[in-house]
Amino acid sequence: MQNADPISNPPPLVEQAFTRLRADVLAGAFAAGAKLKLDELQGLYGYSSSPLREALSRLSQEGLVRADERRGFRVAPISAEDLADITHMRVMLDVPALRESIAHGDDAWEATVIAAFHRLEKVESRLSDGPVVLDEEWSGLHRAFHLALVEACPSERQRAWGASLFDQAERYRRYSARFRRSARRKSNEHRKLMDAALRRDADTACALLEEHILSTQRNVLAALRHAEGAER
Known part of the structure; x- marks a missing residue:
């Protein structure tokens, strides 16, 4: 049995969430310093909390998002x-x-x-x-x-x-x-x-x-x- 064509398979949910969220952060869809609430992001993008949390963690590693253990994630400020x-x-x-x-x-x-x-x-x-x-x-x-x-x-x-x-x-x-x-x-x-x-x-x-x-x-x-x- 042949494997499915990898080109036709969509990227994993984490990668999809990361790509979409990253594009919106770069485009200024979220105000600088704005809190990124998981429940609101779920409603906006349609992903569960797990891929969104991983996407936010990756964005924080890039410096586009700031992570705070008590306060969650925020868009990095502009200054x-x-x-x-x-x-x-x-x-x-x-x-x-x-x-x-x-x-x-x-x-x-x-x-x-x-x-x-x-x-x-x-x-x-x-x-x-x-x-x-x-x-x-x-x-x-x-x-x-x-x-x-x-x-x-x-x-x-x-x-x-x-x-x-x-x-x-x-x-x-x-x-x-x-x-x-x-x-x-x-x-x-x-x-x-x-x-x-x-x-x-x-x-x-x-x-x-x-x-x-x-x-x-x-x-x-x-x-x-x-x-x-x-x-x-």
Whole structure:
């Protein structure tokens, strides 16, 4: 008797719950600091408490959710201090990872970077110059491009930790995007970053990546100040 085709089988309930809950946390469907009650999540997603609890535990390991033994789970807060810590660690990990990737990357790595940029550019070319909402498609392609740049870095842990920090910064990118006035500027930054990496100009590429990361921090801080001013 043949086994069922694994491609046709849906992922386990824990993976389904994790994927859906994670996407909603990143998209800002839950307010920063909001309590994630199991009974409410059961009604919202239709899963039992067991897969949801496991999904929340995994999200807490990623830094997207905070766990408290007495108070349950909450969405991680959004703050200038938290963003500064994420930014600092991204510069520490991602910039050296890019330098290593440029040093070790082969023709296949170059092709992966070019393809990832092309897909991202096609989506970014459709963004307006006014405030935008960064959807799942853009977020996935943006992540794929940045991970492709460092894919040839020999350290698996460095790449994994960098990817986790990239995801923690995603909520902040989406938060600030609605206040952004030039969506295409980021596309130009990505092209310059790719070009420098492909011509093996590590110093320029690393400087561009660091500025790219820091510009995200500046954009978010401006959005936070805007939001604070609107509340007064």
